[in-house]
Amino acid sequence: MQILIIRFGDDWKKCLELPPKDTRMRTADVTSTKGNEFEDYCLKRELLMGIFEMGWEKPSPVQEESIPIALSGRDILARAKNGTGKSGAYLIPLLERIDLKKDHIQAIVMVPTRELALQVSQISIQLSKHLGGVKVMATTGGTNLRDDIMRLDETVHVVIATPGRILDLIKKGVAKMDKAQLIVMDEADKLLSQDFVVLIEDIISFMPKDRQILLYSATFPISVQKFMNKHLKKPYEINLMEELTLKGITQYYAYVTERQKVHCLNTLFSRLQINQSIIFCNSTQRVELLAKKITQLGYSCFYIHAKMMQEYRNRVFHDFRNGLCRNLVCTDLFTRGIDIQAVNVVINFDFPKNAETYLHRIGRSGRFGHLGLAINLITSEDRYNLKNIEDQLVTDIKPIPSSIDKSLYVAEFHSASSFY
Structure with a gap:
């Protein structure tokens, strides 16, 4: 147990019980503050008090850059690697x-997925x-609309939402945005893609003209640049990713044939020291088939994809995050901002088609500057x-060696959670 005395002056000192200190090795993009x-x-x-009880001892680089600027009311365009504290950078x-x-x-x-909405609301x-x-209220598609309407009939200060659901509530006159002074876009590159950008533009039209906009993402394609030029006023630009x-x-x-993939995966499971792993497939059908195969091989395994009922998705996400299962098979639904620090191995069972998807997939390991394996x-x-x-x-993706050095991805820190 650690006891921390917060330095507020002699007239007020508060003792807090903190979670165990995480002593894992971290990379410079988190430690170089x-x-x-x-x-x-x-x-x-x-x-x-809430910050320290979260176990956040000192601000990360993106938090150092963002917090004072956001407090001043200025727009922000921030580019930082996944897992370096972006949520804290805007929530604080x-x-x-x-x-x-x-x-x-x-x-x-605003966030692009239901799972990320639940995670951000929990942190809030x-x-x-x-x-x-x-x-604080989270509202996403796939949940009971009536429950959201009843909740908004009471006081709500902060809404964490996916675009389609909040726009529906706005147009019904239930979620009133005319006095909302701040909008944050987490995973902005996805939110401003063709799938969402029309919805985002519509949502902003209901907000005051002098609102503050904060954009955070690991990648910034042309769509983000167009949006920034149209809506942001002299934004403060933060770039903590010189390389992608x-x-x-x-x-x-x-290098395998399609038939060898399951055997190769079985070999990896037997040889790697996995805390938790996320395994990506390119279709929902392959996710379910692979999860069944992994279970038949005798390993604990969950699966999650967009076609599942929301109630079941929520349960899988919650249980995996709490360490009740070691392996999770999923589609790209799970590539955006999901922060599960015990994940130290990501496996692309199906290789992605583009660099952006690859970047976000492998970013599920090595969270908050820790080491990981892809x-x-x-x-x-x-x-x-x-x-x-x-x-x-x-970057250089090397052929897999016969033996992988555990120091590349296994930390000294061990979670108290059981993986079985």
Whole structure:
């Protein structure tokens, strides 16, 4: 047990019981900070209590850059690697600026998937639990619309949402955005893709003209640039990714035929020291078939994809995150911002078609600067994609060796959770 004395002056000292200190090796993009403390940002004492109870001892680089600028009210365009603390970078200033005397929606966080909405809302609730009345609501498609309408009939300060559902609530006159001064877009490249950009534009049209916009993502394609030019006012630009690849993640490929893939996977399971793994397939049908095969081989395995009932998806996500199962098979549904720190191995059972998908997939390991391992099962059809992705990301995906050094992906830190 650790006891932390928060330095607020002699008149107020609070003892907090913190989670065990995480002593795992971290990469420079998380550890290379300016040396700031959370206390330096003049945050509310109650918010600082929530921050420290989360186990966040000092701000990461993206938090150091974002928090003071966001508190000033300026627009932000931030590019940082997955797993470096982007959620904290926008949630801390967002929660600091909530005025509990006002009973309307003051901020909205847009995310592309239901699972990410649930994760962000959970972090928000934990951070704000000492603030005395901040009301946070998550709303996503696939859940009961009537429940959301009833909830919005009461006070809600912060909404975490997927675009389609919140726009539906706005157009029904239930979610009133005319006084919401802040909109955050997490995984902005996905939100501003063709799938969502029309919805996002529509949502912003219901907000005040002087609202603040914060954009966060690991990649910024042309669609983001167009949106920024149209809607952001002299944004403060943060770029903590000079190169597009992910530090701290060792990448290998195994050249196999389609028939050899399951046997190769079985060999990896027997030889690797896996805390938790995420295994990606390119279709929902292959996800279910592979999960069944893995279970038949005697390994614990969950699966998740977009065609499953939302209630079941929520349960799988919750149980996997809490360490009740070691392996998760999924589609690209799970590539966006999902933060499960016990995951140290990602396997591309089916190799992705483009560099952006590859980047987000392997970013599920090595969260918050820890080390991770990415293994790609490559068939003859994938060899051109492999070369293109290496070129675009300026990275080297090496042939898998007969033995993989455990120090590349196994940490000294062990979670208390059981994986079986």
